[in-house]
Amino acid sequence: MSFALRMPPDVQSVTIGSHQVLLIDDFLEDPQALVEAACDAHFKPCPGADEGKGYPGRRATAPAAYSQSLxxxxxxxxxxxxxxxxTLPLRKTPCMFSLTTFPPERLGPLQRIPHFDxxxxxxxxxxxxxxxxxxxGTGFYRHRATGLQRITPDTVERYGSTVRAELAARPAPPRYFDAGDDRFEFLGMLPAKFNRLVVYSGALLHTACVNPRLSISGDPRQGRLTVNTFVDF
Incomplete structure (x- = not known):
């Protein structure tokens, strides 16, 4: 099955905080074909999710043809x-279907706050x-205590120790994070839109803004279905 891109792509650039995010609407010519592929895929729990870490749901490998087009x-x-x-070579993770399946009360401490990849x-x-x-959609944030929106090798230890201390002093409530709070300043959100591709630095503090009344589902036709891919250079 082919997963052709709609050409030419309509690339939009959005500045959130002090960093650039790209989005392309109407990305695939036939996005419904990818939904059908997800319906036929074998979803498994995301590694670490049951320990309260990582993606709070299930994942399955997306078709190789989509990966090649992407x-x-x-x-x-x-x-x-x-x-x-x-001159820097590209390294890519597999393209993965993702479905959010954890109710808010099942989230671990780190799944209740913004993260970086x-x-x-x-x-x-x-x-x-x-x-x-x-x-x-996808929300982006600045950590108030450190002033950081993007985590770098030079700041990762300071950020991590500060957040751990904050959570030890006062655990985050069991909810999917969306609007900001006294620890994380909300900078903006890119709303979900069917067949929209969003590209951003994995070092930015962000989170999936989830509607728990609707999105907690293992059904690709009903739930919060996305395809996640990471690349590094």
């Missing part, structure tokens, strides 16, 4: 827009929404 656009798009040297300077996330705006 990389054909993603590599030059990221290099041009984020100023990455052509990696402090590596050129680690990028590409998220394709196969659900609509009723399922929330």
């Amino acid at each position: 990389v054909s656009l993603l590599e030059p798009l990221i290099r041009v827009n984020f100023g990455i040297d052509d 990696s402090s590596a300077p050129r680690y990028m996330a590409a998220l394709l929404y196969l659900c609509d705006a009723r399922h929330g």
Whole structure:
């Protein structure tokens, strides 16, 4: 099965806080074909989720044909827009379908606050929404105590120790994070939109803004279905 990209892509650049985020609407010519592939996929619990870490749900490998179509656009798009040297090789994780399946009361302490994927300077996330705006979006934040929006190798230890101390003093309530609080300043959200691709630095503090009344489902046709991919240079 082919998962052709709609060409030419309508690339939009959005500044959230002090960092750039890209989005492309109407990304695939036939996004419903990818939904059907998800319905046929074998979803498994995300590693670490039962211990209160990582993605709070289930994942399955997306088709290789989608992965090939994605990389054909993603590599030059990221290099041009984020100023990455052509001599640096691209490394990519598998493309994974994701479904949010944990109710708020099941979330671990670190799943209740914004996170970052990696402090590596050129680690990028590409998220394709196969659900609509009723399922929330992706929120971005600044940690108030440290002033950090983006975590780097030089700041990761300071950030981690500060957050651990904050959680030890006062645990976060069992909820999916969305609006800011006295620890994390809300900078903006990119709403979910069916067939929208979002590309951003994995070092940015962010979270999935989830509608627990609607989005907690293992059914790809009903739940918060996304395709997650990470690339590094």
